[in-house]
Amino acid sequence: MKHFFLFLCAALISYQQLSAQCPTCTPAFITCPPAGGLCNKLDTAVANHPYTKVINFYMPKVITDPSILSECSCSTVDLLHITVTGVSGLPTGVTYLIGNNGYFDVQNGDTLGCATFCGTPLLAGTYVVTVYLSADVTAIGTPIGNVTQDGNPQQYIDTLVVLPDTTAGVSSFTYGSNGSSACDSITISLNALYTAPQPNMTRYFWKLPNGTTSQSQSPGTFKFTNTSSVPDTFPVTLTTIFYSYVVSYIHIEQIFGGFCGTIPHQQLTCSCLTGVDSPNPFVEFPLLGFNNSANAPTATCRNINFTPNMTDTIPVGTFTLPMQLWDLDEGDIFHIYQNELISTYNLTVGIGQYNFADGNAEGYVQFDTVEGTVITETLNVIVNPTPRTPNVVASQDSFCTGDSILVSVDTASYYQGCTYAWYRDSVFLSTQTDSAFYTATPGRYKVIITNSATGCTNESAFKPVYEGQSPSHSTYIVFNGTEEFLNPLPPPFAANWYYNGFLVTGHNGMILPYMGNGVYGAEIYNTNFPQCSFIVPNDSVSVLGINDVSGKVVYNINILPNPSNGNFSLQFYSPLTQHLTINVRNIIGESVFTKELDNFNGNFNEEMSLGTLSKGVYVISIESALGNENRKIVIQ
16 A cells, blocks of 8 residues: 555655744645645755745545555555654755644544745755655455554655756855955955754865865965966865764664563463563664564574664754664464564664663664765855056146147056046046047046956056146237347246347346347247247347337336226336336326336336325326336326
């Protein structure tokens, strides 16, 4: 009748005591087969991703499947009870919760069940899973009548597919908050995350660059530095191994009793001491679905040894493993078998030897470990080179008003595949994205280079660019009869004088003494920025026909306002250094105000206050040895 129970096993292939308990479920009769079995199936899981699924299954009270009935030569089979006793070979990280705590009293109404599966599988792969059941059934109408079998062990082998995680990174360890890639250098702090639940052991095997290894859960902090012009890759590999326990050896020192029954045995008394009807001992581990009844020794009760050679591991997180010691019944004349349970021992799981003893038997069990779940992950730490430090150059260090200058990255060919971010005095120039551009604005320029593929950056120092003020193009040459002078020529400008096309050395100021009839010329330049210059139109001088404005004492005379209330501003310009007298005269020529200016040249701009004078017309006279300049002013 083994085949019937396979339907339930398929619903129980994701058991692992490694994470928190799953939520309870409520059974639902949805597309359940009338003959019994799964109502739905598990979905494929994905490593490192949360997984939750509710499975429903149906268990009929009466089994009429011909293939099952042929095994027992009976008319029907009554399904009494089903108990899930254990599961092995499942992916680490997934747990389950079965309704009714895994026990189903079918005849009393537990015909519909459910199970919730949840957790996060840690490693992709195809997992061979074994589910162990214990079934109580009654075969109706066998050749010898109705036969009941209790604790009939069943097992089912299936596979669970866990697809690989397609997201980046690793899940079995952390490496700090600096990420897995950087420019120039990076520091990572390694810490393994997964630990098997007690009492199972976990071991860690780190393999780091340059042959460094470690078996610590947290091996420490490591710095990786790029020493080349191309990206460097530093692989960090962690293998996490969960060790499972197995029973490697069983020794029964002596069986004292608990094996003698009255039915169906012929003998009413039996004893190891007398040698009468000694037991045929074998052991069973219900949680593992294991018993060695096929290899039970005959009539033996002392110094019994079993080497299980078990491939089924003890479920992870199991602290106590039940072991049952049985006497194999040889049957009576009617071939009815009734094995006797000698005793049950709850073994404490752990490395080494566990001794057991009670009034029926004594001995010990040897536990050992084998590799269980193995998780190997590699993190490729990538350290990219930083672009070489750029250097900003200019076609020249300064430019003149109205001109522009070329600012560029020196040797731009080094920065192919890079972007450029330009700044002037720390202000981002959003429109400048190339390796060079023209500017007509002075300032301090720098550039930040970014590798488009790696994101690594480097920046230049500031390159200062200056603007030189150009001289006014309205300046002209004036001859006053004894010398040539430039009007205007304010600081910081100077002049190179020319006579008949030849440079006159020793004269760079405003005035050039008369050198005879001929052509006079001048080039005005900024003394701080000599390239900022202007060639003044030539002036031809002849003593017979002087081309000048001689007699002029001062220029650009302004009286503001005029008329006024007596308070006004007087402005003029004296190209020569000379003694000037400012006289204010009334209409009959009397002087009513005088101001002396000794050795004066340049711009004059002062506020005059003549508010005490009577209303009328007055004459302001600016007088020097060269003559006078007169202007009328009206006081109202």
